[in-house]
Amino acid sequence: MQRRLEWIRGWEGILLVLLIGIVIFNSSMTPHYLQVQNQINLFQLHIEKIIIALIMTFIIINAEIDISVASVMALAGCVMGFLYEKGLPFEWCVLAGLLSGVLTGAFNGFMVAYARMTSLIVTLSGLIGYRGLAHVLLENRSVGNFPEWFDRLGQKPLIGPFPFALIVFFVLLIIALILLQWSGAGRYVFVIGNNSEVARYSGVNVRRVKMTLFIISGVISAFAGLLLAARLGSIRGDTAIGTELEVITMVLLGGVSIFGGTGSLYGVLLSVLIVLNLRNGMGLLNVPGENQTGVIGALLILSVLGPNIVQGIRETWNRRNIQRRRLGEERKGG
């Protein structure tokens, strides 16, 4: 029992307390806050980001980073829109959009795993390049008027009050939890993140794991791009600019180390809830969007600074104790 409750004292515990505080504050400010519909809306507004945050958790734990996700989102949407404009059957356009995610992910993965380039650089050039391709396809037009079922999927509830994207998020969350926290494949992700050399010598196929992760990241980002197109009812080349930083912020706030090897999906789930509730609460108080992002940025810094300060105080305390003890012994000896 004691071991099971240990996580409460760790990072997740702090996040949980923070989350409860925010929820209590928000529900005291607005009576409708805790209604199911408001909670679903709050997910629905940022659903693409939190879906990508799931795979980003894997990638950062694996000691890599993918900052091209927002551009892949736009590219997938634009591939779909471009082909739809050309008159292809819509189902094929959706498939082509997803395929563009596979290709970009495979390209990123190949450059990182086999050409051994830094993932930050590879995905930085992806961030610029894929966005560029999206602009090449649609120039500055916007494509809309998608078939009715597609729009309905993005905007209307599917089962009960739950929309399609939210159901997908929960399914992916369960799959990700099983993979990362309970399966052997998840152990590989952690081991490689801790020390990829050691992992390689222990017989882990590091390249294949990294390649797979980047391909999945591409597919999921493309899928999120299509969801966004469905939710907004149209797509443009400059959709979703800057999303990558928000996704990474969510993951890091969840206690995942930027150097890889540590972190958990529980933490990321809590930080996702914190970010969503905080944004919703600030939105209800009429705080503008940029300032909401600013508050979350401050939270991100404080979340790492806090534990560091506590550790620093503990270290000086211990050092002083040792010095005092040594002084006492010297006096005794003298």
Next chain:
Amino acid sequence: MDTLKRYFRPEQLRELSLIVLIVFIFLFFGSQIEGYFSPRIFNRVMNDVAIIAVVALGQTLVLLTRNYDLSVGSIVGLTAFFIGKQLTDFAGMPPVVAMLLAIAAGASLGLINGLLVAYGRIPSIIVTLGTLAIYRAILVAYPGNKMVLINDLPQWISDLGSKQLFSIGEFGIRPVVAGAFVMFILFQLATSYLRFGRQLYAIGSNPEAARIGGLPSQKIVFSAFVLCGAIAGLAGFLYLVRYGNLNTAAAQGVELDSIAAAVVGGVSTNGGKGTVMGTLLGALMINLLQQSLLRWLVISNFWVEALLGLLILLAVLIDSVIINRLSTLWNQRRMEIQAEGETNTSEEKESHAA
């Protein structure tokens, strides 16, 4: 040949090849685009290069220590906006004071980054990702009108942007461009000869060794961030001079452009590798290509970004594949020469002793 080897290293091949590429781009588009060698296009490219290159200069100092500064875009935007607002309210402020104020504002924003990274022991990517959002939020929360308009600014702002300092033939050099160039030369000298400059490289190439070797790592990383902030503040001033009209989205995305310029110029994101001049060449090449492609009628304007992404990837790929291999070979050869020299001298000594 040996003296050549002493002064010339494969790493410099990179800067040479960049210069060759820039000349090639220049000549190629010169033959394609009518009136390409006109002063108008020259000014256009140079003005854009000046701002992004100055930001990339500060970024280089931070990258050398194996850190990132993702907040530079927000620092440039915030200082430009802040100075613009001050000038709107106090039109009598002399240009020098405005510039110093911009540098001080930038430095104090960099100071916050530096404190958190060096003394708060938080990874730089987390700190600057946070301050990227925070500084932008401060800009949005700035009281009053959300715009800076050139008509409200004093006359010298628009004069400074278009005045010529001196001219080489037909091509007028503007003060902003000349100032940026002088800064690059100064910083190139500082990073290659001053103790502080060498310490930046030492910390970046092996932080652990630098710490054990007794370098004041925290202080150096801290000063790199303050310097980067100050330089970004100066770039904010240049941004105001260049554009005049600002909104709250000013200089958004500059952080990634500055990293791209440094990386194309051969600065490694793993720290300890690259030069300030390389960054200048990288910024020059990216901007020249951008501006030329925009004027090239053969392909659509929308291709510019896509090609730029490819260019960055290629630059780094070539770096990691060719230049690294060359420099390994080079170092081996040098060690062999050294070893030969040592055995020769020791043999001589033995023969003398006999």
